[in-house]
Amino acid sequence: MSLVDHGRTGGEEDAVALLLAERDSLRRFVTGLIGRDPHTVEDVVQETMLRAWQLAPLLEWRERPIRMWLFRVARNLVADRVRRNRAVPIGVTPDDFAAATTASVPDHAEEVGDRRVLVEALYALAPAHREAVARVHLLGQTGEDVARTLGVPRGTVKSRTHHGIRALRDELGARGLAGPAGDAGRGRTAA
Numbered sequence: 260m261s262l263v264d265h266g267r268t269g270g271e272e273d274a275v276a277l278l279l280a281e282r283d284s285l286r287r288f289v290t291g292l293i294g295r296d297p298h299t300v301e302d303v304v305q306e307t308m309l310r311a312w313q314l315a316p317l318l319e320w321r322e323r324p325i326r327m328w329l330f331r332v333a334r335n336l337v338a339d340r341v342r343r344n345r346a347v348p349i350g351v352t353p354d355d356f357a358a359a360t361t362a363s364v365p366d367h368a369e370e371v372g373d374r375r376v377l378v379e380a381l382y383a384l385a386p387a388h389r390e391a392v393a394r395v396h397l398l399g400q401t402g403e404d405v406a407r408t409l410g411v412p413r414g415t416v417k418s419r420t421h422h423g424i425r426a427l428r429d430e431l432g433a434r435g436l437a438g439p440a441g442d443a444g445r446g447r448t449a450a
Contacts, residue, residue: 309424380430
């Protein structure tokens with residue numbers, strides 16, 4: 260008689276009892292396979308019981324003991340978990356993990372300080388230069404778009420941007436911040 264037949268004859272409690280009678284032995288079997296991780300053991304046992312319940316119409320409990328079927332399903336679930344946990348993404352090597360752990364972490368406090376100095380230096384610029392530099396270099400707008408927005412010729416935007424960057428470099432230099440190696444003489448003529 261199958262689990263479903265028990266349910267139809269009014270003995271649904273008996274059907275659940277048949278399934279739950281194997282729960283302890285199934286738990287011991289799974290613990291023997293994967294060790295004493297109670298959460299994983301319980302997950303496997305519950306998944307096995309769920310599959311038994313879902314496949315109840317196909318299982319013949321009278322002809323064969325259900326215990327062997329439950330143990331086989333649990334063993335397959337454990338094997339699937341082991342395979343899934345062992346999987347390594349293609350193209351990733353242990354060296355990639357070592358490189359990731361030794362990479363330097365950026366100092367966010369330093370970034371905040373740098374931003375503050377940059378903002379203060381921008382406020383030291385003339386308003387027309389500040390707006391041109393901010394729109395072109397910080398917002399990424401084209402010179403043509405900035406000229407159209409401000410209602411000035413494109414050459415004026417170029418000039419304001421050039422002079423604004425030069426003044427910004429001077430301001431940062433006055434604060435003791437040197438730019439990249441090639442920036443010191445850029446935009447100036449030798450005397």
